[in-house]
Amino acid sequence: MSSIRLTLPDGSVREVPAGTTGRELAESIGPGLAKAALAVRVGGKVWDLSRPIESDAPVAILTDKNPEALEVLRHSSAHILATAVRELFPGAGIGFGPPIEDGFYYDFDVSRPFTPEDIERIERQMGEVTKRDFPFVREVVTRDEANRRFADDPLKLERISELGPDETITIYTDGPFTDLCRGPHVPSTGRLKHFKLLHAAGAYWRGDEKRQMLQRIYGTAWFKKEDLDAYLRQLEEARKRDHRVLGKQLDLFSISEIVGPGLILWHPKGAMIKWLLTRAVEDDNLASGYDLVSTPTVTREELFYISGHLPLYGANQYPPMAAGAGESEETRYRVKPMNCPMHALIYKSQQRSYRDLPIRLSEVANLYRNEKSGTLHGMLRVRGLSMDDAHIFCTLDQVEEEIFLCLDQVDRLVRQTFGFELDFEISTRPEERLGGDEIWDRAEEMLERALKRKGIDYRIDAGGGAFYGPKIDIKFRDAIGRLWQGPTIQLDFNLPARFELEYTGADNKAHQPVMIHRAIYGTLERFTGNLIEHFAGAFPVWLAPEQVRVIPISDAQAEAACGIARRLKTAGLRVHVDDRNETLNYRIREGEVAKVPYMAVIGQREVESDSLALRVRGAGKKQEVMPVEAFVAKVTDEVRRRALAPYGD
Numbered sequence: 001m002s003s004i005r006l007t008l009p010d011g012s013v014r015e016v017p018a019g020t021t022g023r024e025l026a027e028s029i030g031p032g033l034a035k036a037a038l039a040v041r042v043g044g045k046v047w048d049l050s051r052p053i054e055s056d057a058p059v060a061i062l063t064d065k066n067p068e069a070l071e072v073l074r075h076s077s078a079h080i081l082a083t084a085v086r087e088l089f090p091g092a093g094i095g096f097g098p099p100i101e102d103g104f105y106y107d108f109d110v111s112r113p114f115t116p117e118d119i120e121r122i123e124r125q126m127g128e129v130t131k132r133d134f135p136f137v138r139e140v141v142t143r144d145e146a147n148r149r150f151a152d153d154p155l156k157l158e159r160i161s162e163l164g165p166d167e168t169i170t171i172y173t174d175g176p177f178t179d180l181c182r183g184p185h186v187p188s189t190g191r192l193k194h195f196k197l198l199h200a201a202g203a204y205w206r207g208d209e210k211r212q213m214l215q216r217i218y219g220t221a222w223f224k225k226e227d228l229d230a231y232l233r234q235l236e237e238a239r240k241r242d243h244r245v246l247g248k249q250l251d252l253f254s255i256s257e258i259v260g261p262g263l264i265l266w267h268p269k270g271a272m273i274k275w276l277l278t279r280a281v282e283d284d285n286l287a288s289g290y291d292l293v294s295t296p297t298v299t300r301e302e303l304f305y306i307s308g309h310l311p312l313y314g315a316n317q318y319p320p321m322a323a324g325a326g327e328s329e330e331t332r333y334r335v336k337p338m339n340c341p342m343h344a345l346i347y348k349s350q351q352r353s354y355r356d357l358p359i360r361l362s363e364v365a366n367l368y369r370n371e372k373s374g375t376l377h378g379m380l381r382v383r384g385l386s387m388d389d390a391h392i393f394c395t396l397d398q399v400e401e402e403i404f405l406c407l408d409q410v411d412r413l414v415r416q417t418f419g420f421e422l423d424f425e426i427s428t429r430p431e432e433r434l435g436g437d438e439i440w441d442r443a444e445e446m447l448e449r450a451l452k453r454k455g456i457d458y459r460i461d462a463g464g465g466a467f468y469g470p471k472i473d474i475k476f477r478d479a480i481g482r483l484w485q486g487p488t489i490q491l492d493f494n495l496p497a498r499f500e501l502e503y504t505g506a507d508n509k510a511h512q513p514v515m516i517h518r519a520i521y522g523t524l525e526r527f528t529g530n531l532i533e534h535f536a537g538a539f540p541v542w543l544a545p546e547q548v549r550v551i552p553i554s555d556a557q558a559e560a561a562c563g564i565a566r567r568l569k570t571a572g573l574r575v576h577v578d579d580r581n582e583t584l585n586y587r588i589r590e591g592e593v594a595k596v597p598y599m600a601v602i603g604q605r606e607v608e609s610d611s612l613a614l615r616v617r618g619a620g621k622k623q624e625v626m627p628v629e630a631f632v633a634k635v636t637d638e639v640r641r642r643a644l645a646p647y648g649d
């Protein structure tokens with residue numbers, strides 16, 4: 001029998017017979033490792049422990065210490081879920097069951113949606129499946145055999161029919177359940193110990209709205225009970241902060257069936273937040289050397305053929321509409337999904353010299369993207385977007401400084417203002433790209449230098465850049481530890497070429513500028529949704545739609561209360577008087593539910609001393625008596641500093 005050489009992570013080499021499995025290898029290393037082993041990495045791929053290794057390779061036994069093993073466990077959990085569902089609902093069709101961030105799901109074709117009681121039963125049944133500790137058995141089968149095994153499941157037959165002629169078809173069996181699957185899996189169902197089913201939701205087969213609706217069950221699985229508990233606590237906290245629930249409770253926004261999905265109606269309080277955010281970013285833009293521009297929401301679609309967004313990204317745009325009266329019948333218009341080409345045309349409207357650069361154009365604009373209805377989610381995923389967009393046109397030499405300034409803005413407007421932790425990643429040149437290596441070398445180097453100069457740690461996603469330029473992706477971590485997609489700073493060598501943008505250099509020759517796309521918030525919809533959840537609706541004073549609620553104890557102080565409210569308004573504060581004929585306690589409770597930062601209770605003593613009894617959000621029943629003038633000075637200062645909490649630091 002021939003032997004093969006397996007290189008372990010510590011660099012040592014084991015000579016073993018060809019066909020040795022990961023399990024045998026683990027056993028030869030030690031009984032502890034054999035017991036902990038869940039899968040094996042062979043070369044760059046993760047394999048089942050039971051699969052024979054036939055040639056030389058670097059190998060690593062994976063245990064619960066490896067993130068890859070957690071993914072294997074979660075995918076295996078999806079099979080265990082399907083096993084349980086098939087035992088309880090024998091006719092269920094089987095769709096896909098991948099691992100996802102924090103868990104897994106599986107799609108089932110069933111005659112009716114799963115009820116919460118079904119989910120409980122299925123979860124109990126999963127417990128039975130894990131107790132029986134079925135091994136996961138891998139088989140390589142022919143196409144005919146695969147078709148025979150899944151003859152009763154049209155979803156699986158459809159998948160088989162799409163597999164390439166040379167593809168190895170594998171199936172996996174755990175006890176009574178067999179699935180078409182590439183694997184790998186943990187050795188047996190008993191390895192799943194800490195899991196929970198979360199909820200069920202309709203999902204189109206293959207995400208295609210024209211296909212049948214399946215029922216997707218979501219679950220989560222972890223190696224340790226503490227991790228599962230922590231995750232469930234975070235979910236519970238997230239549920240309490242759900243921006244759709246708080247958005248309704250705080251009367252910030254709504255989505256109307258009549259207007260359409262993914263289109264936000266900003267109510268007065270939500271629109272106040274949107275306006276304040278817009279003003280904050282526009283003020284910062286103006287102070288940072290940007291010009292404001294404004295461009296139309298509809299355009300002849302020719303624009304997007306020049307930019308290259310059509311026909312390539314046609315599916316993400318709304319379909320064309322007829323031209324205006326008096327135009328050629330062939331002319332078509334589109335609502336715009338982005339501003340970039342229009343900003344490029346503003347750049348192009350004049351002869352530009354190197355002395356004019358950089359030119360920074362910014363615009364908070366309404367854009368429309370035809371997102372699939374299944375992906376829409378409150379404010380976080382919408383079709384009508386308000387983007388705080390900007391484009392910088394500069395020389396290649398200026399890129400580093402421009403990126404540095406963008407990072408400054410992100411730091412000011414996102415980290416300092418809202419307390420988000422930021423996470424940075426550079427995406428570098430992909431295989432297929434525009435422009436020579438020299439340009440990419442310099443551009444990538446400048447992105448890194450700008451980040452280093454700001455003292456920022458970053459990761460590199462090698463090859464993850466767009467074909468037209470490298471980029472920096474910024475994510476932010478919210479108050480309960482969730483990571484959100486944040487701003488992107490994207491270099492672009494393509495649009496300037498497509499629009500033939502030029503500037504005259506010091507050498508008197510024509511050169512092409514680099515274009516930088518950047519947004520700070522991204523969209524005001526998603527950012528506001530994030531803020532609602534980050535602050536659980538308790539916005540910092542400067543952003544709170546209602547900053548102060550003045551509450552007279554009785555009718556006798558109503559007039560004085562209105563007088564105080566007028567003075568606060570004159571000082572620029574957003575104030576509301578609650579002099580309804582309700583008990584004081586009731587009105588205070590309502591103010592708490594509305595998460596108003598300050599409630600100013602006015603009794604006879606306060607009237608006589610020109611002061612107010614202050615209740616600060618989050619400080620419980622504690623009341624502090626303060627002269628009206630001192631309160632005005634304190635709050636206006638907090639607004640000016642954009643202090644995070646009512647009492648700020």
Ligand SMILES: [Zn+2]
Binds near residue numbers: 076172181182183184
């Ligand atoms: Zn599988």
Ligand SMILES: [Zn+2]
Binds near residue numbers: 391518
């Ligand atoms: Zn752009």
